[in-house]
Amino acid sequence: MQTQLADFIRDTPAGREAEAILRKCVHCGFCTATCPTYQLLGDELDGPRGRIYLIKQMVEGETASAKTRLHLDRCLTCRACETTCPSGVQYGRLLDIGRELAVKKAPRSGLDALTRSVLKHFLPRPWLFKPTLKLGQWARPLLPAALRAKVPPPRAAGAWPAPTRARRMLVLAGCVQPALQPDINAAAARVLDRAGISLLTAAKAGCCGALPFHLDDIEAAKKDARRNIDAWWPLLEDGVEAIVMTASGCGVQVRDYAHLLQDDRRYALKAARVALATRDIGETVAAEGERLLPLLDAAAAAQPRTRLAFHAPCTLQHGQKIRGVVEALLTAAGFELTPVADAHLCCGSAGTYSVLQPQIAMRLRDNKLAALSAGRPQRIASANIGCITHLQSGTALPVRHWIELLDERLSQ
Ligand code: SF4
Ligand code: SF4
The missing domain is CATH 3.40.50.1860 (Rossmann fold)
Incomplete structure (x- = not known):
């Protein structure tokens, strides 16, 4: 797809990346068939091809409205369209660029801005989220059914094996998962212990950054990435083999650190190594098939x-x-x-x-x-x-x- 970048974005990394992605799209529409929001809403602008067109208009200098932003907001970032696309269009990256532009051109206001701000500050902070969840769990029997369904009952983590194995891997604790289901990482530690691997957490690591990233705060996402890299780096230098993700959503984000911090002179190389060391728990367990x-x-x-x-x-x-x-x-x-x-x-x-x-x-x-x-x-x-x-x-x-x-x- 031929694109004439506007002056404001022509000589920027985002502009170059958007142009390269847009050039690959031949507008065939195969992706539309597998898009969940297009299937539900039936509007071309709520499918990948329509959204790509909206982003093309923005990088070519056209104004964006709240309606443009809404069509981009309705995208789940599920990337089913990427799997379907025969031309290898990296829709997810283009959407990130498009969303940033849409918010700059048509800033959020009112309840939308407030809700995003609350989510961004509340969810990634365990010291806020955990006590609130505990309160909700305590009051669970009294909550209306719709709210009760959103508050899972408390779970015990079970024993975490002592870190005695010669082989060691890190696991991301994450932000909401340890409060909602502490048993997930403990189960991963027990399974890997049977394969002769100790699973460790780094005390200073926290949210992977996906939450702020998808709530329009790229700088906060970069800050989370740098903090995690700083927490993991000494252990990687000390021979830890991999950084294991038990939440696939966090896995996508951490694998993207190399791209997120590519222009950061202090962190770019470290971010690339962290991204390379990142493994989903499924890949990790499958790789230990001989023992498991x-x-x-x-x-x-x-x-x-x-x-x-x-x-x-x-x-x-x-x-x-x-x-x-x-x-x-x-x-x-x-x-x-x-x-x-x-x-x-x-x-x-x-x-x-x-x-x-x-x-x-x-x-x-x-x-x-x-x-x-x-x-x-x-x-x-x-x-x-x-x-x-x-x-x-x-x-x-x-x-x-x-x-x-x-x-x-x-x-x-
Ligand atoms: S993103 Fe891929 S599948 Fe969708 S219209 Fe463009 S080339 Fe076709
Ligand atoms: S990421 Fe998912 S919801 Fe968004 S356009 Fe692609 S298929 Fe549709």
Whole structure:
């Protein structure tokens, strides 16, 4: 697609990147067919091709309105369109550029600006989020059903193995996950301990930066990235093999540190190394197959098969392009995976999307739950805290992180 960049962006890294991405798009529209918001809303401007056109207009100097911003806000950043695109258009990167421009050209105001500000300051701060969640959990029986569904009951983490193994890896604690489901990282530590790996956390690491990044605060996201790099660096220098992500949404963000900090002279090289050392827990467990597969085989032989529906988060299948890995591990552990139609579609969680675009998010959740339930599973599993919490708010079936299920199998 031929683009004439306007003066304000022509000689900038964002302008050059946008032009290179736009040049690849041949406007064929294949991506539209797999876009969840286009499927629901039926408006070309709520599909990838339409949004690409809106961004092209902005970089060519046309003004943007609140309506332009709304069409970009309604995008889930699920990147299903990237998976479908035959021309390799990096839609996600283009959207980041487009959103930044849309907010500059048509600044947010009123309730929209206030909600985003509250989310940005509240969620990534455990000292604020954790006590509020505890209060909600305490008052849970008294809450109205709609609110109760959003407050999960408290969970115990279980034992974290002593860090005695010769091989060591780091795990990102994250921001909301340790409060909502502390058992996820503890389960990952127990599974990896069986493979001869100690999983460690770095006390000063925190939110991966995805929350502020998607709430228009790129500088705060960069600050989070630098803080995490500083926390992890001494351990990487000391021989830690990898930085493991148990939330696929965080995995996408940390793998992107190299791009986020590419113009930062002090951090660019470190960010590139951190991005290279980042692994999803699925890849990590699969790579230890020699030690773990015999244990999983034995567990599968000793325990009854459980029917399980797996929801692959967009950040796993489209963002990190990891497909089939978790499913293979669950099958090896003796779970019978039920068929799930339209597995490429987003569940509607998408970070804070379910708060900011609740109507679309709920419709997507209900569609996803119908697809997941069609094979009559006994449980649902996923790989990202946001998807797990969002799906659990709409079903009585237990929704768990798959690593907890693997740990459970290996512990019996
Ligand atoms: S993004 Fe890809 S699939 Fe979509 S219109 Fe452009 S070239 Fe076609
Ligand atoms: S990222 Fe997802 S919601 Fe956004 S345009 Fe692509 S397919 Fe549609």
